[in-house]
Amino acid sequence: MSDPRLAIIPDRFDKVKRIIAVSSGKGGVGKSMVAVALALSRRAHNHKVGLLDLDFTSPSTHIILGVEGLYPEEEKGITPPVTQGLSYMSIIHYSTDEPVPLRGVDASNAIIELLAITRWEELDYLIIDMPPGIGDATLDMLRLIPRIEFLVVTTPSRLAYESVKKLLILLKDQNIPTIGVVENMVVEQTGYIKEEIHKIGSRYLGTINHDASVEASIGHPDRLKKTRFYRQVEKMGEGIQVTSPSSSSLSP
């Protein structure tokens, strides 16, 4: 008759002030790197931060963070383990390094299960690393998570932006708050993305330059924090202030 998991999901986010899905229409644009850098930098500014990796087929945040052997604790549900000061939840706690071959309905069920059992403590920000595209995970988040906001990542490529545009239009049509769009991996700023973003009435949050030193920082958060990439994400994150749960607009 009825799926009891759906009733408790909104309660699980009661103590979270801002729920930010880092998303993109396209894979390979640096969502996970941006999500991790945003989470770490908000934490470095003394905020309470959670990080949730919802990319079940290609989870990456644990690789960026260099996480191994973490396991959630059971306490009337499960409590995310803490790494680098972040409350951290990922399917890898259960799948380890094995492939996770899930069809849409199964991926959706796994997301619902994880959202229903995870008890987030008091957080200023919960950063969600989303799988690419506008498939199951995105639709489930729109359906299930109250107060969700999107931070959208693109690259300067028109190929990336054409997919990102579809995500932005979907979010706009569904009245889902969008913090704005970050242009990542910029080698030479042409202004094309900014112009396109403004055309569809979204907000351009800024440029993150291509940074060759990022690759070597994977698995080493301390090295990541010394990159220009991190500093640029950090600066962008400073504009996303903690507001009350009822308000979700970008700070002035």
Added chain:
Amino acid sequence: MHEWALAEGVVKTAEKFAEDQGMEEITEVKIMIGELQQVEHEIIEFALDQLRTPRMKSAKFVIDAVPARFKCRKCSHEWWLNTGNLDKETGEAIHFVPEMAHVYLTCPNCGSPDFEVTEGRGVWLASIKGRKEE
């Protein structure tokens, strides 16, 4: 799903249903539990009892176990779950997120991970009985 989280979901769903239907009192809640998740029935019963709302203070919680059955999408082979064959880590991963079955189990006939859980996946409410306001 962890047993307490599950019990919370059951109570909240039953309570909302009763409210929507104008039920003054809930007399019975029937819950189906798929065996894939290896949920401890005693813990759920205990949790349900602790979480009772005033409307369900004398309600009976009926719990039915549903065996887990799979069907391979590749070769159409069908089989039942044998929980005795699962090692501790696999059992635990599936306990929390049943879809982890696709990570650790494969079709015994052709070895494919592309199978469907046709019965006994999760936990759901089968029926809620109660008394309506006069």
